Amino acid sequence: MTPTTDSSPQPPVAPARRRLFDRHTLLAFAAGIAVTVGAGVSASAIAMGGWHHGSVMDGTHSVAEVNAHVDHVLKHFYVEVDATETQKAQIGPLVKQAVDDLLPLHTQVRATRAQAELALTQTTVDRASLESVRQQHLQLAEQASKRLSQLIGDVGEVLTPAQRQSLVKHLDRMHAMPAT
DSSP, X not given: OOOOOOOSOOOOOOOHHHHHTOHHHHHHXXXXXXXXXXXXXXXHHHXXXXXXXXXXXXXXXXXXXXXXXXXXXXXXXXXXXXXXXXHHHHHHHHHHHHHHHHHHHHHHHHHHHHHXXXXXXXXXXXXXXXXXXXXXXXHHHHHHHHHHHHHHHHHHHHSOHHHHHHHHHHHHXXXXXXXX
């Protein structure tokens, strides 16, 4: 008697790295970084005199103040993932370089916003200018997205699989918290 074999094609087994960095994990990690930074920026804004004014990202703070805020957020991140000193020494410069790369984009977004306001407040709405601003915003968003994805990958490679899982669980808990 010959054994029967299933002739239906079997899906290939994804490499461990691909499974580890699947779409959901990366999205959760990206969202978590955004939430963590956003929460930190919001806390700074409140502490510095208002929800809309005084934010670290509003362009009115010195490089030293921005770096101090990044250090503060990183301390919380390190505790959450139980980072080793070696990991801290690797992650800190990666994040700080990303912040340095992204801050000029923020300034450019503010400039395009001013262009949009000007186009909108003319006697006749300048639709061509509004379209140009829209395209500039998309280009800036693409640049920022690429840089953040690079940062996520770089930091993800420094963390252990267990640390990445711990981070994702923490982010899930943060997302489940009721909004105040």
